[in-house]
Amino acid sequence: MLDDILDYLEHIRERPVWQPIPQDVRALFHQSLPKEPTDLAAVHETFMQDILPFAVGNAHPGFMGWVHGGGTPVGMLAEMLAAGLNANLGGRDQIPIEVERQVLQWVRELFGFPETASGLFVTGTSMANLISVLVARTAALGAGVRHQGIAGSGKRLTAYTSAGAHGCIAQAMDLSGLGIDALRVIPMDARHRMDAAALERAIAADRSVGLTPFFVAGTVGTVDVGAIDDLAVLADIAHGEGLWFHVDGACGALAVLAPDIAPRLEGIERADSIAFDFHKWGQVPYDAGFILVRDGTLHHATFASPAAYLRRETRGMAAGSPWPCDFGPDLSRGFRALKTWFTIKVYGAEKLGRVISGTCELARYMGRRIEETPLLELLAPVSLNIVCFRYRSEEADRVNADIVTALQESGIAAPSTTTIDGRLAIRAAIVNHRTDTSDIDALLRATVAFGEVHAKTAQPRKAP
DSSP: OHHHHHHHHHTGGGSOSOOOOOHHHHHGGGOOOOOSOOOHHHHHHHIIIIIGGGSOOTTSTTBOSSSOOOOOHHHHHHHHHHHHHTOOTTSSSOHHHHHHHHHHHHHHHHHTOOTTOEEEEESOHHHHHHHHHHHHHHHHHOTTHHHHTGGGGTOOEEEEEETTSOTHHHHHHHHTTSOGGGEEEEOBOTTSOBOHHHHHHHHHHHHHTTOEEEEEEEEBSOTTTOOBOOHHHHHHHHHHHTOEEEEEOTTTGGGGGSTTTGGGGTTGGGOSEEEEETTTTTOOOSOOEEEEESOHHHHHHHHOOOOGGGOOOSSSTTOSOSOGGGSSSOSSOOOHHHHHHHHHHHHHHHHHHHHHHHHHHHHHHHHHHHHTOTTEEESSOOOSSEEEEEEOOTTHHHHHHHHHHHHHHHTSOBOEEEEETTEEEEEEEOOOTTOOHHHHHHHHHHHHHHHHHHHHHOOOOOOO
């Protein structure tokens, strides 16, 4: 099994990025519960034949559909070790928790946070953003909100983020009980950053009608185009207004590892909380999200729940308090820290930074190639590692949607789509450390080839 998966990674470029699932293969996974044992070799053969070929393909260098990291053999092997250890990192006195605390120490150093800052591994930035909203809610209403609920405070809280922010910010408002309608979506400027003046006006308008602004979420690497909000300006506004300043850095926060990009993140060190994913630019296998909170005491007060069966001691296995379960909703937690620790230890921060810089250079290369190709056009500036473009056609939206489907089904490359200024765009997110210029060239050649085919078959709609 180990040999097979290592061979898969070594020769992954020879495979299609993605391929449609045959109906007979899909049907294999609608069988009833097995009552008798099956030989391990037979089950592994099923994996090799019917599971491995039909994954989404984000380990492949041609995968550019969404912001998914490529993983590494080092992270994979560390995950195997963690699974063998089978440690529950909810709490108790054990070295696996010290490994997680070691990574937290590195993260504090990376973002310039104090030693009193807290942090936690979570599934991903969606969960990390939810935790940030909950901690900010405690900061605004006090720890009593955990017992009395939001209605008990008599205040109506409002939050702010840009139109380019990820949908999980709105989801966090939903899940926290504050409501999606309490989130103000601030328009973007010409560089796809949150409009700071519009933010100030929205805060003032809410205060004028008796609402309580409490939370501003800036973004490093917006979901559509990879733009970076002006974090220093947002920090000034948030702190001047007494609001919690959060940074959703799912895609881009780890750019602080790259000396050529890090200056563009000025202001992130002033955040009250930062959410990001090691499983994206950090190349750690899924899943490895992280939340960093400046005020560790407030973070603890938001989640700690003493219980007799979780009694803490000063000696023995029940020592080591506070435990990770005091900083998030999960009591049962896997050893996500180990694959992250291995990745950072084996490759080092400087090499990971070079990978990040390299993906951004590839994006700029792709942007130049698009500008040199008359049949293609850029739809947004290349800010980080995301390129939005399209094939020129009278029926551009329909043609480009067909191109993306054809690209995915061909196995050559796998971009996705988004909408930029009302126009459908082909979106290429370059995250994988395996991707190089040959993969960019292959994607663009195939885009032009499929575009020529689909432009001929697309019939303009008649005016009513």
